[in-house]
Structure formats: structure tokens, C-alpha cells
Amino acid sequence: MHLFQILLPLTDKAGQPFARKDFDRVKEELASRFEGVTAYLQAPAEGLWRQGAQSDSDEIVIFEVMTEEVDLADWLERRAALERRFRQDKVIIRYMPMALVQVDAMPSTSIRKSEYDSESEVLSVWFVASGKRYDYEGVPFEVYAAFRSAFAKGRFFNDWIRDRYPFRRSTDL
Template sequence: MHLVHILLPLSDNAGKPLGRTLFRTVADELTEKFGGMTAHTRAPAEGLWKEGAGGASKDEIVIYEVMAEGLDEAWWAKYRKKLERRFKQERVIVRAQETRLL
């Protein structure tokens, strides 16, 4: 079993807030494919990263997660690329960790 996290920005690279429809579409797709999903949206998390000598950049993000029986890395790579286009991002972080249910 794998726990997969998708970190989605609340704004595009120009700082323009992204519409709720984008997030609803992702939630619907994940629910259809994996039978359910969890959205961590109550208090947006803040992502920081360093870009050269110009200092740090930041994003406010929400985290979507799914439990997957297997990890189809090719499917996830294609889906990540699709999310990058939709959300107008250079990179959307999708990470997975092996997990077990107790």
C-alpha cells in the first residue's frame, strides 16, 4: 500500500488565485481512480524554496492524498504533467511513501 500526496498551489505563478473548479476536478479524478481521497484544505500550508541569489519564493498549498494498492509510476508521471499544465506550474510535487494499514 502507498500513500500518495499531491501538493497543489492555491495561486498560479503570477500570484493569481486558482479557481475552485480545478481543485474539484482533481478531487473527482482521484476519487474515481482510487475510490476516495483526502483533501487537507483547512489551513493552507506554506511551501518555501530557494531560487538562486534572489532569496526564497513561497506558495500557499493544499495537500490531496490517496491510498493506492500499487504504485504505477508511469501513470503518476503523466498525471503530474497534466496537473502542471492545469495549474500553470513549472513543477507540481507528487510524492509517495510505502505504508501499511493497522
């Protein structure tokens, strides 16, 4: 999973503010292309940069999207389009790898809860009877997703996870 951030100024190079509809358009475009978008529009951040001995600043808004794939050609096109639309020499788009922490309360008589770290593929399972946590390593996201949606979590666990993946008992509770 990757987090992409787009930093856009509130004003053009001449200091003229952009209309709210300009930012709403960006938000709608991102929402239609990705599964969701977070737009930080209400409390602009301040950007400060130096060029030689001079420094300059902008108030900016930030848009964030999460995606599994990194399509750099698409992002380069998007950046060029935003630079034209917002009359900027350079629009900053940055990305970084990230992992989602999944925490699930289990409607199960044998499993109290589970957590999944998609980056390390570790599934942590807390059992009702012992209260202990076990970490199962190398569990693909697809197996975790099926476990999460299974009607009988204990049965799915016994059939598809236990004895199939290496595990360690955690000392944390």
C-alpha cells in the first residue's frame, strides 16, 4: 500500500486565490480514480522554501490517496495537468509505502480479536480461552481477508491458518 500526497497552493504566482470549486474538482477527480480521497482544505498548511539567499512561502492544501499500485506515468501526467491548471512551475506530489493496521473484534467463541499488518504479513490472533496472542507469519492478505469475512472464524482459522504458517506466542497480551 502507498500513500500519495498532493500539495497545492491556495493562490497562483500573482497572489490571486483559487476558487473552492478548483479544489473540489481535484477532490472529485481523485475520488473517482481511487477508492477514496482525504482533502485537508479547512486549515491550510504553510510551505516555506529557499532558493539561494531568498526564501518564499505559500499556504497550501493537501490531498491524500492510498493505492496498491504505483503508476508513475499516471502521476507525472496528473502533476503536469495540475501545474497547468494551478499555474505553477512545480506541483509537489510525493508518495511513501505504508501499512494498514487492521484490528477486528471477532464475533467468535474461540477468537477474541485479530490484527493484520499488511507490510509484514503478520496476523496476530488473541484466543478467548487462554487470552494469549499468537503471531502467524507470512499470511497473505487474501487469506486474512477471507478469515475476516468467514462466518465461522474458529473453523476457518483451524482449516486455513493453524499449522499452515509459522507462528510465535507473544509475551504481550
